[in-house]
Amino acid sequence: MTDTLFTRVRLLDPAGGLDAPGELLVRDRVIADHGTGLGRPDGAEVIDGSGAVLCPGLVDMRVGLGEPGDEHRETVASAAEAAAFGGITAIAVLPDSRRAIDDPALVRLLRARGEETGSLTVLPYGALTRGCRGEDLAELGLLREAGAVAFTDGGRAVASARLMRLALSYARAFGARVVQHAEDPSLAAGGAATEGELATRLGLPGIPAVAEAIIVARDIRLARLTGGAVHFAHVTTAESLTLIRRAKDEGLSVTCDTASPYFDLNETAIGDWRTYAKLSPPLRAESDRQAVAAALADGAIDAVASDHAPRDADDKRLPFAQAAAGGTGLATLLGVTLAQVHGGGLSLPRAIEMLTAAPARLLGAPFGTLAKGAQADLCLFDPERAWRVAAGSLPGKAQNTPFDGRALEGRVIGTWKAGRRVFGG
Amino acid sequence: MRHLLAIEGMAPPAIAALLDLAESYVLLNRSGKTPRDRLRGRTLINLFFEDSTRTRTSFELAGKRLGADVINMTVSASSVNKGETLLDTTSTLNAMNCDLLVVRHAQSGAPALLARKVDAAVINAGDGTHEHPTQALLDALTIRRHRGTLENLIVAICGDILHSRVARSNVHLLTTMGACVRLVGPPTLMPAAAERLGVVVFHDMATGLADADVVMMLRLQQERMAGGLVPSVREYFRFYGLDMAKLAFAKPEALIMHPGPMNRGVEIDSAVADHPTRSVIREQVEMGVAVRMAVLEMLSPR
Numbered sequence: 066m067t068d069t070l071f072t073r074v075r076l077l078d079p080a081g082g083l084d085a086p087g088e089l090l091v092r093d094r095v096i097a098d099h100g101t102g103l104g105r106p107d108g109a110e111v112i113d114g115s116g117a118v119l120c121p122g123l124v125d126m127r128v129g130l131g132e133p134g135d136e137h138r139e140t141v142a143s144a145a146e147a148a149a150f151g152g153i154t155a156i157a158v159l160p161d162s163r164r165a166i167d168d169p170a171l172v173r174l175l176r177a178r179g180e181e182t183g184s185l186t187v188l189p190y191g192a193l194t195r196g197c198r199g200e201d202l203a204e205l206g207l208l209r210e211a212g213a214v215a216f217t218d219g220g221r222a223v224a225s226a227r228l229m230r231l232a233l234s235y236a237r238a239f240g241a242r243v244v245q246h247a248e249d250p251s252l253a254a255g256g257a258a259t260e261g262e263l264a265t266r267l268g269l270p271g272i273p274a275v276a277e278a279i280i281v282a283r284d285i286r287l288a289r290l291t292g293g294a295v296h297f298a299h300v301t302t303a304e305s306l307t308l309i310r311r312a313k314d315e316g317l318s319v320t321c322d323t324a325s326p327y328f329d330l331n332e333t334a335i336g337d338w339r340t341y342a343k344l345s346p347p348l349r350a351e352s353d354r355q356a357v358a359a360a361l362a363d364g365a366i367d368a369v370a371s372d373h374a375p376r377d378a379d380d381k382r383l384p385f386a387q388a389a390a391g392g393t394g395l396a397t398l399l400g401v402t403l404a405q406v407h408g409g410g411l412s413l414p415r416a417i418e419m420l421t422a423a424p425a426r427l428l429g430a431p432f433g434t435l436a437k438g439a440q441a442d443l444c445l446f447d448p449e450r451a452w453r454v455a456a457g458s459l460p461g462k463a464q465n466t467p468f469d470g471r472a473l474e475g476r477v478i479g480t481w482k483a484g485r486r487v488f489g490g
Numbered sequence: 491m492r493h494l495l496a497i498e499g500m501a502p503p504a505i506a507a508l509l510d511l512a513e514s515y516v517l518l519n520r521s522g523k524t525p526r527d528r529l530r531g532r533t534l535i536n537l538f539f540e541d542s543t544r545t546r547t548s549f550e551l552a553g554k555r556l557g558a559d560v561i562n563m564t565v566s567a568s569s570v571n572k573g574e575t576l577l578d579t580t581s582t583l584n585a586m587n588c589d590l591l592v593v594r595h596a597q598s599g600a601p602a603l604l605a606r607k608v609d610a611a612v613i614n615a616g617d618g619t620h621e622h623p624t625q626a627l628l629d630a631l632t633i634r635r636h637r638g639t640l641e642n643l644i645v646a647i648c649g650d651i652l653h654s655r656v657a658r659s660n661v662h663l664l665t666t667m668g669a670c671v672r673l674v675g676p677p678t679l680m681p682a683a684a685e686r687l688g689v690v691v692f693h694d695m696a697t698g699l700a701d702a703d704v705v706m707m708l709r710l711q712q713e714r715m716a717g718g719l720v721p722s723v724r725e726y727f728r729f730y731g732l733d734m735a736k737l738a739f740a741k742p743e744a745l746i747m748h749p750g751p752m753n754r755g756v757e758i759d760s761a762v763a764d765h766p767t768r769s770v771i772r773e774q775v776e777m778g779v780a781v782r783m784a785v786l787e788m789l790s791p792r
Contacts, residue, residue, distance in 0.1 A: 260682045261682050261683050262682070262683040262686040262687075264681075264682065265658075265681040265682055265683055265684060265686075265687070266498065266658070266687070267598055267599065267620060268598040268599075268617070268618050268619035268620030268621065268655060268658060269598055269599075269619075269620075270619075271681075271682055273682075337602070338599040338602050338603060382577060382603075383576075383577075383603075384576070384595070384597030384598065384599050384600040384603055384618075385597070385598065385599045386597055386598060386599075386618070387597055
């Protein structure tokens with residue numbers, strides 16, 4: 066078995082509290098050792114990091130795929146290319162695909178599709194309700210047994226308070242989180258942008274920002290009632306974050322993530338009818354963007370995800386209200402998150418924690434660590450190297466990035482999956 | 491000026507120049523001596539994805555009075571996916587080398603999307619709940635001809651502001667030209683953050699119309715009733731319909747305007763709509779042709 070020795074790297078492993086210059090040795094697909102003066106085993110391949118950061122492969126806890134059913138948008142294989150470019154080695158995949166992931170066989174299928182790529186672990190979410198229709202519970206126990214990491218209806222909110230109560234209660238038996246897209250459907254119906262001055266000027270139907278906090282407030286109370294664990298996905302408003310902080314202080318099992326657009330862009334990105342910046346939930350006012358950025362640093366937000374949502378050109382080349390919502394994010398997740406570090410509001414270890422250890426812990430997946438004996442999923446990146454996002458020339462199939470034209474600092478040099486190099490070099 | 495997609499963003503001199511040019515066409519239209527060689531050899535296509543006889547006819551007449559070849563295309567509103575139709579139609583039209591493209595569409599931003607894909611000058615003839623620039627220009631011309639100026643006039647725009655592209659274009663134009671604009675309507679028909687557009691918002695006609703120089707009524711679309719935004723027509727008319735009693739709150743000689751088509755007995759009483767001296771609703775239609783002639787000319791470099 067060949068060994069790989071990383072030299073002159075900044076070892077950054079928030080899970081193990083490690084942030085120091087050193088070396089790391091990979092042997093037999095796992096991390097054999099790290100530290101200084103490891104020596105060079107005979108025949109070892111040496112990767113000279115020249116001071117770059119070596120951290121665990123990123124874990125992206127919110128990814129939509131085209132598979133199964135919309136392979137013209139994205140396949141697991143094409144998503145794997147984009148992920149490797151972005152230093153991501155594990156993704157949690159949403160179940161509200163054309164064929165909802167509400168059957169144990171589909172969970173196993175998605176896991177297997179990931180393994181076939183050789184570069185990306187697919188961690189499927191199970192559908193919370195049959196067909197993600199929000200009517201009755203899916204077979205949570207069987208889905209969990211097949212390998213579902215948590216339960217959600219993806220981009221659809223569980224509207225019924227009674228059903229959410231049942232879900233939070235029942236999922237406890239299987240030790241799984243319920244992941245909620247917090248947006249009151251009756252307030253959001255038909256909306257295309259956050260309600261406010263900009264939507265008014267553009268004549269677009271608005272969604273009031275409180276549509277999020279209303280569901281967050283309700284579900285926190287249901288978590289208290291049931292003792293269940295609720296996770297709010299892609300949180301975007303100051304008001305929701307206030308509620309979540311309070312719930313955490315109370316000791317409830319409440320967690321949340323946000324997605325990179327919500328701390329990097331505000332609603333003005335949709336000016337000139339830019340449908341690539343049409344997302345769900347919609348981009349918010351600048352004050353909310355600032356609140357999300359602040360919550361990254363203070364811990365109210367547990368993890369950062371890409372919220373990758375592949376769309377093809379025909380989904381987006383439409384009048385704004387008719388265009389599909391969603392943006393790609395795998396290739397830009399690290400760079401956009403590092404922009405917060407370069408901006409001075411966030412420490413690099415905290416940023417990497419939210420991209421590795423934190424999502425792995427929330428998903429109960431054995432990734433996001435440089436511990437000895439762990440699978441050698443690694444990301445080597447230069448936090449200073451500059452590049453520009455250009456829709457049309459990103460890796461993978463889908464090109465609908467909301468960050469088109471954005472200059473970023475921080476680029477992946479290499480990605481390794483179970484000790485094998487899958488990007489760079 | 492390459493296209494006319496919105497009033498928002500237009501500078502006062504550009505608006506004034508259009509109004510001045512339109513003013514000259516009013517006189518020429520009345521005398522029947524319009525310059526029919528002005529747009530000779532140019533092709534104007536009226537591309538309507540939404541039915542509108544009056545706006546389409548007005549553009550058609552404007553184009554013909556300047557000598558353009560005018561073609562009307564009405565794309566069925568019942569198409570399964572209007573968006574796809576829009577893009578398909580775009581590439582077809584671009585191949586026909588048309589010079590001026592007048593677009594009406596039910597979706598906000600559709601003319602802007604189209605403008606990025608065609609070589610012709612695009613004129614927004616109403617897009618969703620976004621803008622209706624030529625309506626605002628013709629309203630401004632009508633007011634200016636009666637009051638001499640737009641500056642410092644109090645203009646009350648009343649009714650369903652939320653869904654009105656006419657209201658948005660008028661707000662932008664009138665505030666840009668120095669008028670004081672008030673929006674009057676029930677809170678459920680008022681867009682969010684409306685006051686951020688530089689207007690004052692009122693929810694009752696008595697205070698909203700007080701001392702107004704112009705009262706501009708908007709059409710209440712019947713389907714809004716289905717959305718539950720107002721409980722009933724009779725309640726709407728009682729509180730927001732313009733009758734002689736409510737008109738009395740405005741200045742004694744206040745102008746009465748409506749972009750048409752009117753719902754008599756819903757947002758406006760017939761006695762007001764047909765008022766012999768104060769209603770300028772029919773004159774608005776006349777100004778529409780002149781304004782559209784001015785727009786077509788401005789967008790057609792010699």
